[in-house]
Amino acid sequence: MLTFEQKLSIIESFPQLQRNDVSLGRINFQYEESVYDRKNIVYHLHPNGNGFVYAGLLNDPRKDAKGLVNIRDLDADELHALLSQSIASLSELTDSPEALAITPKPPKKPKEEPAATELDAPDSLQQLWQDKKGNTLVLRYEDDAELWYIWALDALDCAFETEAESVEYLTEEGFRRVK
Numbered sequence: 001m002l003t004f005e006q007k008l009s010i011i012e013s014f015p016q017l018q019r020n021d022v023s024l025g026r027i028n029f030q031y032e033e034s035v036y037d038r039k040n041i042v043y044h045l046h047p048n049g050n051g052f053v054y055a056g057l058l059n060d061p062r063k064d065a066k067g068l069v070n071i072r073d074l075d076a077d078e079l080h081a082l083l084s085q086s087i088a089s090l091s092e093l094t095d096s097p098e099a100l101a102i103t104p105k106p107p108k109k110p111k112e113e114p115a116a117t118e119l120d121a122p123d124s125l126q127q128l129w130q131d132k133k134g135n136t137l138v139l140r141y142e143d144d145a146e147l148w149y150i151w152a153l154d155a156l157d158c159a160f161e162t163e164a165e166s167v168e169y170l171t172e173e174g175f176r177r178v179k
Contacts, residue, residue, distance in 0.1 A: 001049060001072065001073055002049070002074070002075065002076060002079065003049065004045070004046070004047045004048070004049050006076065007045060007049065007051065007071065007079060008027070008045065010076060010079050010080055010083070011029055011042055011045065011079075011083065013080075014029075014083055014084075014087065016031060016032075016033060016087060017029040017030065017031055017041055017042070017083075017087075018030050018031075018032060022044070022158070022169065023165070023168055023169040023172050023173075024046075024165065024168070024169075025046065025047050026044040026045060026046050026051075027042070027044075027045045027051075028040050028042060028043055028044065028045070029041050029042035029045070031086075031087055031090055033091065034090040034091070035090065035091065035092060036090055037155060038054060038056065038090060040054060041053060041054050041083065041086050041087060041090070042054075042083075043068060043158075044158075045071075049072055050070070050071075050072045051070075051071050051072070052068040052069060052070055052071060053068070053069050053071055053079075053082050053083060053086055054067055054068060054069075054086050054090075055067055055068065055069045055082065055085070055086055055089075056068075056089075057086075057089035057090065058085055058086065058089055060082075060085075069082060125140065125141045126138060126139065126140045126141070127139040127140075127177055128177070128178040129150075129170050129175040129176065129177055129178065130175060130176060130178050131173070131174045131175045131176075132174065135152075135175075136152075136178075137150050137151065137152055137157060137170065137175060138150070138151045139151075139163075139166050139167075139170065141163070146161075147159045147160065147161060148160045148161070148162065148163050148165070148166040150166060150169070150170065
């Protein structure tokens with residue numbers, strides 16, 4: 001198994017990926033040139049060696065229901081190949097059935113507030129958060145997955161196992177809860 005530093009070195013060898021430090025020592029890497037809304041290629045690389053690479057458009061049996069492959073036990077060649085394939089899959093539009101799960105980027109529109117129906121859930125299950133620039137996120141607990149999800153409009157930003165982790169992340173990112 002590769003160490004955190006080895007994985008980080010392999011990931012950083014891809015100049016088209018941009019590092020984004022997130023909460024609890026985890027690191028995401030984004031591919032800004034993606035022709036799809038999906039930009040996160042590496043999700044929550046953790047100092048313990050765990051992390052995920054997006055493979056939603058790939059025919060990879062290791063991917064989970066969200067299209068992510070856990071990279072904990074990959075060797076250097078496997079990790080490098082997976083990253084290369086993931087970047088390539090997000091570099092051009094495709095008509096494959098797997099690509100239908102991700103929609104191409106729509107033309108840029110002004111940001112909209114979440115629909116009123118999204119904000120009707122009980123406070124304990126759904127919370128509205130906003131930063132100083134007026135960007136709005138929705139923190140929502142979903143029983144079926146037993147996870148706390150942070151949504152930016154209809155796009156999933158990230159997920160956490162506990163509300164405390166979610167709140168810590170939002171606070172670190174400069175968001176405050178809106179009543």
